[in-house]
Amino acid sequence: MTLHATNRLITAFTALMLWLPAGAIAAGCGSPATAISQVQGHQESSPLAGKKVTVEGIITLDSRHRGGFRGFYLQQADGETDNNPATSEGLFVYTNRTTAKAGRRVRVSGKVKEFHGLTELTDIRQVLDCGKARLPEPVTVRLPWPGNHPPEHLENMRVAVAGSLTVIDNYQLARYGELTLASAPQSIPTDILDPGPEAIELRQHQQKHRLLLDDNQGVRNPDPTPWPTPSLSANNTVRAGDTVSALDGVLDFRFDAWRLQPITAPRFHKDNRRPEAPERAPQTSLRLVALNLENYFNGDGQGSGFPTPRGAETSSQFAKQSRRLVAALTLPDPDVIAVTELENDGHGKHSALATLAQAMGDHWRYVISDEDAGNDAIQTGLLYRADRVAPVGPAKRLVTGPFNRLGRRPLAQVFRPLEHGRSVRIIVPHLKSKACRGASDSNRDQGDGQGCYNHRRTTAARALVRWASELPQPQGLAGTLITGDLNSYTREEPLQVLYQAGYTSMVHHFHPCTATGCPHHTYRYRGRHGSLDYALASPALAPRVTGAWSWTANADEPRALGYRNAAQTPEDFPWRSSDHNPVITDLAL
Template sequence: MFSARQVLGSVVGLTAAVAGVGAVAMPTAGATTAEVVAISEIQGTGTTSPLDGQTVTTSGIVTAAYPSGGFFGFYLQTPGTGGSLDLGSHQASDALFVYQPRSAGAVTVEPGDAVTVTGEVGEYAGLTQVTVPAAGDIVTDGTGSIEPVVSAWPATDAQKESLEGMLFTPQGDITVSNTYGVENYGELGLAHGDHPLLQPTEVARPGSDEAAAVEADNAARAIVLDDGSSTTLRPPTSRTIPYVSNTSPVVVGASVDFRGPVIFSEGGSPSAPTYRLQPTQVATADPATWPVDFENVRTEAPDERKIGRRADVKIASFNVLNYFTTLGDADDDNVGDGGCTAYKDRDGDGNNVSGGCDQRGAWDPADFERQQSKIVSAINALDADVVGLMEIENSARLGETPDEAPRSLVAALNEAAGSQVWTANPSSDELPDASGSDVITSAIIYKRSAVRPLGKARALGTQSGDDQAFGNAREPIGQVFKPTVGGAPFFFVVNHFKSKGSPGPWPGDGDTGDGQGASNESRVRQATALVEWVSAIKTETGLADVALVGDFNSYTQEDPMQVLYQAGYADSETLSGNEEYSYSFSGLSGSLDHVLLNRHAQRRFTGSDIWNINSGESLLLEYSRYNYTGADLHTDSPFRSSDHDPVVVGLKRNGG
């Protein structure tokens, strides 16, 4: 048995023989004398090289080279390796990165070159590399080819480490799972399999073995598709961004088709490296340079087949992401009103309010028009008859005419529709004084041709004190509607529970780490108060059918939702079995937005659809990112009109 060092005693001759070229002399001019070592021995079987800090000579075939983009180097793989691999027995990678700093000259090698290098072994962001100090330490001595690795998906860190730096052809289904990272470093989150990574508490009870299994599954399936560049793309920037396009959209849930092999690598932040796939050339904003093709999963409207063509009335929930008609700078002079400060684009012009005042949302009239055009496009295409809105301006709280914001939105909807289609439901006189309310509220709009309101709007306005359930959330509002085609009335209630981002006042509001985030106790109390309030109204009015809609800030299996289920309500997605999700956070999909029906109303259910127009789309398409990059990505389409997806549910006129 020979050691790797003995086998590579004449490394150049081996490289030349495998590459099919004649032997050449060892490098001399500018070269450093070093021990000849196989790449696999440099890599070793652990997470870091056993030869870290040592100077070595090794050789291989170039599989990817980056003359631009900031990588300053190329990947090198041992001749004859790759092909079909059993990851159960494959221990050490046969490839590594060669870092060629600017002092060593421009990267001139190309894929297919047989190269011998001499340099110091090191680690950067988890990636084993050899740093060459001078151009003379890189000698091209022929050509050759490498067969990409074909294997089962590397599910463990050890298996991933054994492929680090190797040319790789992904097998099986691959799905887009996270579009957020593209705007900073050109990183797109992918998941092995036919669905994105999931919030554990979306599909399993918090703290359960099942939730732990989902977390483990996420870790096994996750991978980053990088852009072959280390250039910081963080907006505002004049640069253009890869994996963002309106003509070739990249959306969470889309399947991925690799055009050819990529490099299985590691990198990112040195403090938190991740395994990733690097293209063999730098990917730019031009889809032609991308290493993959993406399925176009966009649809122009919700799926009527899922909602049910027997539906007589369609109801919906839609968080409209701080739709404010009171602007940060109403005069469009880039000077904030009332102390407002702005997030600014690459020209220094404000886009949306960052703080300093009560306003949220658009900065000036031009930004508002961009925001409103997308929301109007989304709601009109939604084709629902009753829509519950969250995160809309509480106009009375800002000293404006009550309901000014929903009425303004309705006017824009009707103008776009070409007729008086929509009506804003008036606020309830059961709400507490606006001075003590949040600057955002909920609202109801409806189509007058489809439903008519019965009686006045209702609100849970008696639980808004600091020591009461809705002291840190928006009060539920409701309206009884009756279909114009006849049939039974239903009570439509809009909700917006306390967010997960900060702890509320109750003892159980700290983030316990079980996946439910902060303020879980607050949301449980809000769900409990909601059930009691609706039950009292049912007793008072004799109503049989109830629909609870909104942003509950709770994933489907979390504690607040359990309160509602135990009271007899069922989530529309559970009833339909569609396995769709309305929100994406930290690369994980789940639903914070729900439509729930009580037992009697479930007899009227025809189907539901979560229209994925927002959560899986790149943030760069949002109105708040206008002119943030070197490309104009704004359109008046519904896509990225908010950060939450709308939920639509079909109802028959009667149950039974």
């Protein structure tokens, strides 16, 4: 028989082998088998689920190592596919059998199963090593997914992402070894759109067009943390906004998300480098920094009392938290600091507020009000440099209306720079979070993108506006600045109340948003960025604001670099000192 005739016979036999019924009998390598594309089918679920089949293909990626997914990814050889782009040529084989490895052709018999959306072969009866084979060529893919459809037709297949993708979430990096990627940064919808159907539609669109870079492991807290290569450290970080290229691996579906399990090492690009704290704007006479401290609790204030209800679990952990917060707060060189998520344990010498002021240095003092801070575990606070500014008159807290019983009472104090005649009133609010625990009636999530307790936050914003207008107006007062954590994004109702009262978000004034996003943000949540923290100037004060920024020292950094995690960081490390970015405002008084 000629070589040409032999090749034709092999081709015909291969075609017959691929399209035999699902119950094809297991035999030696090269015997008739069920095509993997037939197992996958055209729909989300396999048409052969529950059936016993024998398939033959190439192991593209092995996950039978310790901590892996207890199986391997199998793909039809390039010359044996059905050439139908609607069906996948890949399959996950769930087995602890150790036969063969990546780059080997194997013959496998088992039962087809749908496991939480992943088509796999389980109850494996045989794995035959059929010899060395060339890996299938990767299919080139792009995000957003074409046609607004998830890539079910590529499940378990080798793919290569064209170009680079942007890291939009690193929150689970140390816990699960994963990064969330997208074609571009994703904004909180209500940061750029009014609450309602369009915002919900945008969120759904964003959620569909993501890809998780995984580490081919099914364990928590992988050691070392895999990304960026060789491992995460204080000076080898991956910030949200960085990009990743050379993404070549198996397209996997686990835990309700599409994932890339890499075959080759991806490349990381530091496109979002750590920025220096902004320099003071010209003519600035007072600089204010506002920061959510991410639960600053000092135990009993004497080195004991740990773990605390929130925040640090040990005294050494608290010492680390303090040093890093002090670094983040002092680098911008502020005159006044407004803080939220500070332990509500009074103003005595052992209070968290006193501890923070002492850690800041000799020149720092803190504001004390006669009114109680409220019944919440946390309070707002104000600190100031006594060698630069002086408080004018008594501090006040809002204790009426919605704050009659509830905690987190806003704090107000007038300050005057020592070398200038005019003063400014600073009000520090911290409105209710979006967490839904205990929400009822109008405070439930209304399905418009604003989350739970929006009614309560909106009512509080109205009370805040009324209170600010009723406070005494001392001679020489330039105006009022409301700065703190409003737990509301830019286009949500609480902010609209403040805008309608004449207040201007100064960060957004100096750095306007576009239709696709805002250049500054203070928080990240599940891969989306937006602003929860603001510097809102009254009409009289706005012309005296010389600059305003959110300094991306925290929210873009992985949680793994926080003070509670194992990553080693320098004592004066300001990055990820909190989960919110500081808001910095310069005033010319």
